[in-house]
Amino acid sequence: MAKELSIISKSTQKFDGKERVTGKAIYGHDIELPNMLHGMILRTKYPCANIISIDTSAAKALEGVACVITADDADVNMIGYKRDHPILKSKTVNCIRDEIAAVAATTKDIARKALSLIKVEYDVKKGIFNPFDALKENAPKINLAGKGLEQFANKNIAESFHYEHGELDVQKAKSKVIISKRYTLPRVAHSCLGTSNITADYSKLNGCLTLWASTQVPFLYQRDIAHALKMEPSKIRIIQPTIGGAFGSKLDMLPFEPICALLSIKTGKPVQILYNREEEFIASPTRQTMVIDLTTGADETSRFTFREVKITMDNGAYTSWGATTPFVMMQTFSSLYQVPACSFQADAVYTNNPFAGSFRGYGNPQATFSVERNINLMAKELGIGNDEIRLLNANYKGEITGQRLHYKTCGAKPALEKVIKESHYKVKEKKKNQGRYKTGIGLASMLHVGGGAKIYRSDGCGTRLKLDHYGYLTIFTGSSEIGQGSETILAMIAAEELGIPFEKIKVINTDTDVKPWDVGVHASRTSFVSGNSLLGAIKLIKEKLNKQVSKLLCVEAGDFSYKNGLIITGDKEIKIDKVVRDMHFGLPNELCVAEYFYEPPSDFQDKQFRGNVSGNYAFASQAIEVEVDTYTGNVKVLDVYVSQDVGRVLNPLGLQGQIEGGVVMGIGYALTEEMIFENGNLINPSFHGYKLLTSTDIPNIHFYPIETFDEAGPYGSKGVGEAPLIPTAPAIANAVANAIGVEFCSLPLTPEKVLKAIKEKTII
Amino acid sequence: MNSLIEITFTINGEKMVRKVKPSLLLINLIRDELKLKGTKPGCLEGECGACTVLVDGIAINSCMYLAVNVEGKSITTIEGLGTLEKPLNKVQEKMLEHGAVQCGFCTSGIVLSIKSFSDKCKAQGKVPTRNEVKKSLEGHLCRCTGYVKIINAAEAVYK
Numbered sequence: 001m002a003k004e005l006s007i008i009s010k011s012t013q014k015f016d017g018k019e020r021v022t023g024k025a026i027y028g029h030d031i032e033l034p035n036m037l038h039g040m041i042l043r044t045k046y047p048c049a050n051i052i053s054i055d056t057s058a059a060k061a062l063e064g065v066a067c068v069i070t071a072d073d074a075d076v077n078m079i080g081y082k083r084d085h086p087i088l089k090s091k092t093v094n095c096i097r098d099e100i101a102a103v104a105a106t107t108k109d110i111a112r113k114a115l116s117l118i119k120v121e122y123d124v125k126k127g128i129f130n131p132f133d134a135l136k137e138n139a140p141k142i143n144l145a146g147k148g149l150e151q152f153a154n155k156n157i158a159e160s161f162h163y164e165h166g167e168l169d170v171q172k173a174k175s176k177v178i179i180s181k182r183y184t185l186p187r188v189a190h191s192c193l194g195t196s197n198i199t200a201d202y203s204k205l206n207g208c209l210t211l212w213a214s215t216q217v218p219f220l221y222q223r224d225i226a227h228a229l230k231m232e233p234s235k236i237r238i239i240q241p242t243i244g245g246a247f248g249s250k251l252d253m254l255p256f257e258p259i260c261a262l263l264s265i266k267t268g269k270p271v272q273i274l275y276n277r278e279e280e281f282i283a284s285p286t287r288q289t290m291v292i293d294l295t296t297g298a299d300e301t302s303r304f305t306f307r308e309v310k311i312t313m314d315n316g317a318y319t320s321w322g323a324t325t326p327f328v329m330m331q332t333f334s335s336l337y338q339v340p341a342c343s344f345q346a347d348a349v350y351t352n353n354p355f356a357g358s359f360r361g362y363g364n365p366q367a368t369f370s371v372e373r374n375i376n377l378m379a380k381e382l383g384i385g386n387d388e389i390r391l392l393n394a395n396y397k398g399e400i401t402g403q404r405l406h407y408k409t410c411g412a413k414p415a416l417e418k419v420i421k422e423s424h425y426k427v428k429e430k431k432k433n434q435g436r437y438k439t440g441i442g443l444a445s446m447l448h449v450g451g452g453a454k455i456y457r458s459d460g461c462g463t464r465l466k467l468d469h470y471g472y473l474t475i476f477t478g479s480s481e482i483g484q485g486s487e488t489i490l491a492m493i494a495a496e497e498l499g500i501p502f503e504k505i506k507v508i509n510t511d512t513d514v515k516p517w518d519v520g521v522h523a524s525r526t527s528f529v530s531g532n533s534l535l536g537a538i539k540l541i542k543e544k545l546n547k548q549v550s551k552l553l554c555v556e557a558g559d560f561s562y563k564n565g566l567i568i569t570g571d572k573e574i575k576i577d578k579v580v581r582d583m584h585f586g587l588p589n590e591l592c593v594a595e596y597f598y599e600p601p602s603d604f605q606d607k608q609f610r611g612n613v614s615g616n617y618a619f620a621s622q623a624i625e626v627e628v629d630t631y632t633g634n635v636k637v638l639d640v641y642v643s644q645d646v647g648r649v650l651n652p653l654g655l656q657g658q659i660e661g662g663v664v665m666g667i668g669y670a671l672t673e674e675m676i677f678e679n680g681n682l683i684n685p686s687f688h689g690y691k692l693l694t695s696t697d698i699p700n701i702h703f704y705p706i707e708t709f710d711e712a713g714p715y716g717s718k719g720v721g722e723a724p725l726i727p728t729a730p731a732i733a734n735a736v737a738n739a740i741g742v743e744f745c746s747l748p749l750t751p752e753k754v755l756k757a758i759k760e761k762t763i764i
Numbered sequence: 765m766n767s768l769i770e771i772t773f774t775i776n777g778e779k780m781v782r783k784v785k786p787s788l789l790l791i792n793l794i795r796d797e798l799k800l801k802g803t804k805p806g807c808l809e810g811e812c813g814a815c816t817v818l819v820d821g822i823a824i825n826s827c828m829y830l831a832v833n834v835e836g837k838s839i840t841t842i843e844g845l846g847t848l849e850k851p852l853n854k855v856q857e858k859m860l861e862h863g864a865v866q867c868g869f870c871t872s873g874i875v876l877s878i879k880s881f882s883d884k885c886k887a888q889g890k891v892p893t894r895n896e897v898k899k900s901l902e903g904h905l906c907r908c909t910g911y912v913k914i915i916n917a918a919e920a921v922y923k
Contacts, residue, residue, distance in 0.1 A: 020868025023802015023842035030801035193869035244869030483867030653863040664910030687811035695901040
């Protein structure tokens with residue numbers, strides 16, 4: 001790197017941290033508007049039923065109730081990725097989340113009481129809760145708006161993806177070892193500490209609707225709300241309050257959001273809906289549960305030959321962004337390690353279960369679990385080390401994969417080598433275990449997009465800069481902060497490039513009326529796209545400043561340096577605010593502003609899903625050591641060694657936080673977390689029954705960043721947010737196999753499951 | 765049981781007299797009536813610790829505590845930690861220094877727990893072990909950080 005950096009790559013405290021640590025940050029739950037009403041939603045009692053009648057008369061008569069709505073009161077469009085989801089259900093209910101009526105009242109107690117007064121008569125039907133049952137010829141059509149029969153030759157298929165490359169038959173014939181396994185992955189909850197919330201305020205004066213909404217994709221959300229309510233998008237203003245955790249859960253607009261808007265439109269007053277924890281479990285998105293049938297091969301030299309995969313996803317009753325997770329999964333099957341041939345089929349199948357959504361990793365934790373487990377099973381048959389087979393087949397710099405992903409930089413092998421070395425993998429893997437506690441070590445790697453993902457028409461981000469005549473910089477960015485630290489990165493970049501101290505930098509990023517367009521915070525893209533966008537705007541504002549400085553100091557315009565609020569050229573220097581004053585107030589009067597729209601150098605993939613979909617790619621490996629209590633089946637994670645190709649470390653403190661948070665989320669996925677459904681009803685909708693890890697469960701986490709300086713990223717960086725949880729569960733399952741010799745093909749590895757496996761020596 | 769009961773208590777150093785329903789939860793007194801929104805509602809079932817406040821210096825879940833039981837007691841919420849002269853106390857400073865804050869929804873409760881445990885340790889003249897520190901934070905759920913940095917921040921407070 002040519003230029004010496006003074007702020008980038010140095011640990012920097014969270015730019016917006018003081019508000020959060022003092023209770024000053026305003027989350028959606030904290031908003032109170034004058035005359036605000038409280039909204040609540042009546043959901044179905046049964047996951048599958050016809051609605052015979054709905055009687056809201058008693059609720060409407062209750063004092064303090066301002067409004068009760070059902071589907072009959074709402075002139076709205078269907079929502080969801082496939083537009084197959086009515087906001088309020090009138091004739092049938094299809095899953096336990098289904099919204100039947102909503103009330104707005106002066107207090108929460110009155111709203112709750114009003115819900116209890118609404119009488120709904122149901123004709124209860126037998127639901128279908130297993131996607132394989134739903135695929136059967138004689139199954140009823142679950143979602144009546146579904147177009148599965150026309151599009152995919154089965155009435156209950158909501159969405160379907162097919163991808164292939166290479167010569168499958170040739171590669172199969174070349175294979176010395178072929179392993180086929182079925183993997184079953186559980187449904188897990190985002191468990192954001194702040195529950196879902198929205199506050200809506202409709203003005204009859206100008207027909208404008210303001211929503212304080214915890215969305216991750218404000219501009220797509222604005223469009224979705226407009227479609228739902230048949231409004232003009234620009235009449236809708238989205239303000240994002242501080243968001244109490246997201247992890248992908250706030251990608252889809254859910255029915256409660258247009259419902260809240262409708263309540264405000266009907267009453268002319270602000271209305272707020274806050275989920276309680278039980279409602280959060282029942283009625284917010286989840287990770288996809290799926291069955292992955294994977295067959296993989298390797299030749300006599302242990303080189304991978306092919307992957308053939310069939311994925312059956314439980315779509316639930318309606319279709320969300322979650323149905324598009326195969327888009328990410330196919331990258332892992334086609335391009336994680338060198339894969340000469342790949343055939344991929346994924347079907348999202350309607351059932352009477354709740355629908356999943358997007359969740360950190362977007363299908364990749366599931367895909368990687370199956371791929372990395374199969375690699376261990378192949379290595380065993382081939383008689384090669386789990387480390388050696390991975391090193392032999394690792395991705396490399398310059399590789400263009402079968403799917404046309406182009407790895408201009410690639411830290412796959414260095415990451416593997418690092419965790420193998422640091423964890424003393426070879427020694428620990430061969431360690432003999434005796435007695436009650438058995439230790440084991442496992443390896444897994446992952447590939448994920450690192451430079452956005454062009455799944456929408458644009459994967460871009462806009463930035464506007466305003467430098468005022470007191471030397472303060474305001475960054476208007478399209479990107480969104482959800483706690484991950486993107487504001488901090490932007491402030492660091494601005495401080496680095498313009499020499500303006502943090503206390504003179506403001507980041508404005510929460511209002512669609514003000515901020516420029518951005519596709520949203522997802523796909524580990526925010527620091528990458530918003531960082532590049534900001535650098536583009538800084539270049540433009542510097543050109544203006546440089547021109548002014550050369551005029552003021554009578555020097556030739558050149559590459560001036562910016563430090564401590566000064567612009568310096570040779571032995572001359574001038575205060576940056578003075579330059580701005582001269583621009584504003586001297587002739588020809590000019591504002592010191594700039595704007596830039598950054599679009600990543602990536603491709604929209606063709607109909608065969610081929611193309612370089614991201615600006616760059618992140619690679620990571622984890623080696624995890626566990627201890628299994630053979631008396632209780634309890635698995636304890638002892639040490640996690642993480643190495644990740646981050647391109648370049650921008651903020652070591654923030655990066656480490658992403659790694660640790662991701663790894664611990666991955667351990668929960670591996671060991672404790674599962675939403676348990678019985679006939680479409682969630683039986684553990686609370687933190688009593690849904691087990692998140694706590695501080696006493698935390699292993700030692702050792703992190704080794706790999707810097708590959710990718711030219712596409714700001715300062716050479718890549719996206720980091722999702723990667724840390726992706727290889728964790730397979731590394732743990734591989735470690736448990738190493739410890740007790742049982743090969744697990746499903747998650748989570750609960751004590752009951754492990755104990756049963758030890759006793760019966762069976763594979764679960 | 766709907767008659768109001770008068771309670772006298774101190775909150776963040778200010779003495780207060782209020783009439784409350786016997787069923788009113790402390791979290792609702794704090795958030796809805798006193799408008800101190802820094803105390804966060806995470807689960808309202810005593811599992812997540814986000815609504816932790818101090819009652820006579822001891823960290824409690826305000827969602828599991830009846831408001832009438834603060835009679836004669838002293839409450840500290842997150843808003844009561846800083847002063848005009850020093851807006852951040854040591855716990856808050858260490859949380860920021862160690863990168864222990866991401867989305868921040870769990871942060872208020874954790875800061876108050878650390879404060880309470882730190883005061884207790886100080887009174888006993890002991891420095892807790894890392895395992896004791898972990899144990900002291902067990903009542904708090906955090907989905908963002910993976911706890912490591914929170915534990916590190918807490919340890920730095922006790923040193």
